[in-house]
Amino acid sequence: MRRRSLLVAAGAVLALAATFLTTHNAQAIVGGTKSAKAYSFMGSFQPSYPRPPRADGHGCGVELLAPQWVLTASHCAGKNPTNAKNGIPQGWKVRIGSLDTTAGGKVAEVDHYYRLATSHDEGGFWGKDLALMHLRAPVHARPVPIASSTPADGTPTRILGWGMTCDEDKPKCYPNKLREADTAVQPASKCTVASPGELCIGSLDGTVGARNMDSGGPALIRQGDGWALAGVVSGPSSDGEPVLYTDVTKHADWINGIISGATVPADDVIPNVEGAVDLSGCSGSVVRTAVSRPNDPALLLTNGHCVRGDRPAPGAALVDQPADRAVSVANAQGYPLVSARADRLVYATMTGTDIALYRLNRTYAQLAAKGTKVFRLASTPVRAGDALTLAYTSSRLGCTAEAVVPHLKEGGYQFENSIRYATSPQCQPFHGMSGSALLAADGSTVVGVHNTHNDGGQACSDNNPCEVGADGSTTSVPGRSYGQQVDGIAACLGADSRLNLALPGCALTK
Structure with missing residues (x-):
């Protein structure tokens, strides 16, 4: 059967769980x-x-x-x-x-x-x-x-x-x-x-x-x-x-x-999606470290593969690049609470991990004045058995770290110590969730960032990540989903939200 679509405003359907595309050549009340x-x-x-x-x-x-x-x-x-x-x-x-x-x-x-x-x-x-x-x-x-x-x-x-x-x-x-x-x-x-x-x-x-x-x-x-x-x-x-x-x-x-008034349905229970950032096909979150100060520019965390333009090449990183990207941070119901612009790509890589940091044109103090949710960035890694909340823009998924995978390969990139989620009905990420924060039990600490899942079981290709064993063997299981550790980011950030890859303890790809 031919796929159905809806007659909606182009670009105005991003809140739907599924995306509907119009197949008609648009004409208003044709013949009228x-x-x-x-x-x-x-x-x-x-x-x-x-x-x-x-x-x-x-x-x-x-x-x-x-x-x-x-x-x-x-x-x-x-x-x-x-x-x-x-x-x-x-x-x-x-x-x-x-x-x-x-x-x-x-x-x-x-x-x-x-x-x-x-x-x-x-x-x-x-x-x-x-x-x-x-x-x-x-x-x-x-x-x-x-x-x-x-x-x-x-x-x-x-x-x-x-x-x-x-x-x-x-x-x-x-x-x-x-x-x-x-x-x-x-x-x-x-x-x-x-x-x-x-x-x-x-x-x-x-x-x-x-x-x-x-x-x-x-x-x-x-x-x-x-x-x-x-x-x-x-x-x-x-x-x-x-x-x-x-x-x-x-x-x-x-x-x-x-x-x-005879049969009025009850309201849905709305998940608290406070702090989520919709990046048009990816998600993100505003994060701060232990040394962040109120007047420092705020930082936005997402995936390296979510940057606009060319992705970071294998073995490389993008550092201090110009950017101009609209950012809207959600309130608890998912509606925009505060708007900002990402005016600088501070860092992005897909080697070792899959992360990107943007600098916003608003400070942490300015965001706090609007009641914006800002997450703390963890400095310790996720361990097997840890409970995680995948913080998407329209939902919260309850996941568990089933294992920490030493080597994960996908489409020419290799990630280290990736977080594999235990498969469950409560944890089924889908395309578009890339960049979503993985939260600790306190709901305020970002301990990882979701980045990929295996679509069809193919070995190590795009959208089909594979686990690499110590002997070089690969395992590729359909439906498996993965996130990336973020504990190494804080060691590379100093005052004023500045990146310094030469800081002691900073192990991010140079």
Whole structure:
């Protein structure tokens, strides 16, 4: 079956556990026109995290169902840092009842969200891509009712949205004026990857339909003397086909149960991810040593293979290199607490260990004033049997050091005294977790940094690290994961967060 994707804002999905890529050539409400008059219930979802890549802040569409309730797609509300199903967001707002995403209508803050399904649900996600969002203050506008039943094939349908008008990340592709098109419900067979509970809507050749950043927007049908909501944009089918919408009528009981207060799901227990730093494909943490002073520039720890540009060559290190990298340190819920820039690559190597240190343009005192979590950097090594917490940006994994491996090889690099984790359901790192801190039991001391795992059991190739025995034999086991020791870093750092590879006891690669 062809892989499904979602109609979301490019670059705005980093909080999802899985990454969804759009396969369509993005066009906003293809075959449509600018709306001549506003719809009282139509709204634009504008989260501050993750910030959509457009000046107006629009990320998805929403529909007002009641004075304090709007409906959107689950994957739009899935842009919370920990991919929680139900919870309290930060910095989310909607603009309701305006043709323009930048002015008019009513602006309201979202203070709660409830998702019908997530990508992790065993019961499946497709056909359940819905989320209700509660507004802190009521919006006094006419809501849209839910259609009384699933519309039949051929039913005339109107679609609305502020989606992209071209597939470039440029202002010209981001319309702030609402667009609409009249089309029809098609047989499910006309959408190649339709699932139960989905509507296939748009022209058969794909020339009329929703596109990127139309997610959460409505499919409206005539009911009585007005509009009724039949579907919500979820994702495309295949190229040149109609678009798939979640059938809202199938989930009216779930919607009404929450709005009425009769069946409100409990909030998820959110893991404390305080101090994690998202580095777009890698993670990091802000660390200090015993000699760090409040006015020293703060240091960011990650993997050597997470540096931008060319990786450090085998047997070598990068020292005191220019850098310009955005850094956002998370609060306990994973939302950005403080922003900074990494303005210098202090050190990076993939020989002996896999580490990189960046200098930030903020001091430890400045970070402390914002309540930022700063971790202590250990000066003693991890031993077999030690309990570890892998501190990823959206979760915490409970791991145990099963063994310290004298020699580990991967793709031309060799690491010494690597930390092999015991395989368990609680410790299953995946791609993107590179650079995550390994914390001691106190939760405040970084004793290692996660760097690799074996994908397929191949011997010593990229993404397939192998253990090297004293006799030169290699062992490569699928699923094994490894981290690197960091106890040797502190001996190479002095005052002002300066690196000095000539200091006594500094054994890092020169």
